[in-house]
Amino acid sequence: MTSSSTSPPGAERPRRVLRSGLARTASAGVFALAGLIFWVSFNTAQGTDLRSDDPMLRLPDLIAERSRENGTLESSTAELREEVEALAEERDEGRSAAERRRAEQLADTAQTEEVSGAGLTVTLTDAPSDATARLPGWPEPEPDYLVIHQQDLQAVVNALWAGGAEGIQVMDQRLISTSAVRCVGNTLILQGRLYSPPYEVTAVGDPERLREALDRSPAISTYKQYVEAYGLGWEVEGHDDTTLPGYSGPVDLQYAEPLD
The missing domain is CATH 1.20.5 (Single alpha-helices involved in coiled-coils or other helix-helix interfaces)
Structure with a gap:
């Protein structure tokens, strides 16, 4: 999972466009920079191992x-x-x-109390690493096309709130007003915990309204194009009755302070 993505022609996600002349110029610059980094590293290390067991x-x-x-x-x-x-x-x-x-x-x-009732669970999964394009006109995938992105999870959460969810849980974490869905590399960091796909988002609320909200989301519509084109996972499972535990983590706001 990454916080940004690329996409094929016609999709809403931004796409990298490389022109041949620009690509050659950029490649020359990359090789020159790599040579400089190698030279600096060699002179800095002076024969020592730059790896560390620390x-x-x-x-x-x-x-x-x-x-x-x-x-x-x-x-x-x-x-x-x-x-x-x-x-x-x-x-x-x-x-x-x-x-x-x-x-x-x-x-x-405050979402600190347990909530029960009907609802649904949305599961998002990375595509197989060897996936190929399934739809005519779509290019063969880059690695970026085959993974769940931060905006995909955010789109699901936002749609469920818009659909009247009484409570939402991502993986085993109940969301509160200060919860933030953030990604580092291909993993999710939520409220200090680290998670890998598949990702499950469970909401308590009217299942019909929640499904309608998911269907209305433009970002989810884009994600579903990738589901059809490259095999990303998308599953929505309804529940007659489900229970979400209350949020039990710290509620103090975290913020940075400048050094003296």
Whole structure:
């Protein structure tokens, strides 16, 4: 999964267009830059191995380790939240019915409460790595055409919200107002956790309205062209009854601060 994509002629995604003269010029520049990098690397290394066993320098391993740590922290947070809720229930015994209803409405809005009901699950899957064009007029695929992109998942989530979803879960993560679907390379990072395809998005709501919202989305229509052309996965499964757990992670906003 990547945050940007290319596409064949006629599709809505942007496409790289290379003209022969420009390509030759760019290739010469790339080879010159590669030679410069090799020369600098050789002089910097002075015969030493530039690889390192330091785990802090292995970014994929670091991301995976942080994902596991976040999973452990989420479990601890969920247990603490249950204790807090039990104490809050004891305290709320003296509150009025109106105050209790208000508290329940706020919990629903914050997506911290379990939600159950009819709904559906959308599953998106990468195409086979050896896929070929299935439709007349479509070019043979580049690797970029065969993977799920960030905008594909975002389109599904946005369509389900527009269709009146009461709650949405991506993989095993309940979404809240600050949740962001982001990709690094070919993987999804959601709320500090790392995921690989196939990707499942489950929503609770009126299944008919949710399906209609999916069908109305222009971005999903584009994705479906790639499903037909190259074999990307698309499946929508309805549920008579499904349950999404409440969000149990931290709710503090994360932001950067400038150094002194």
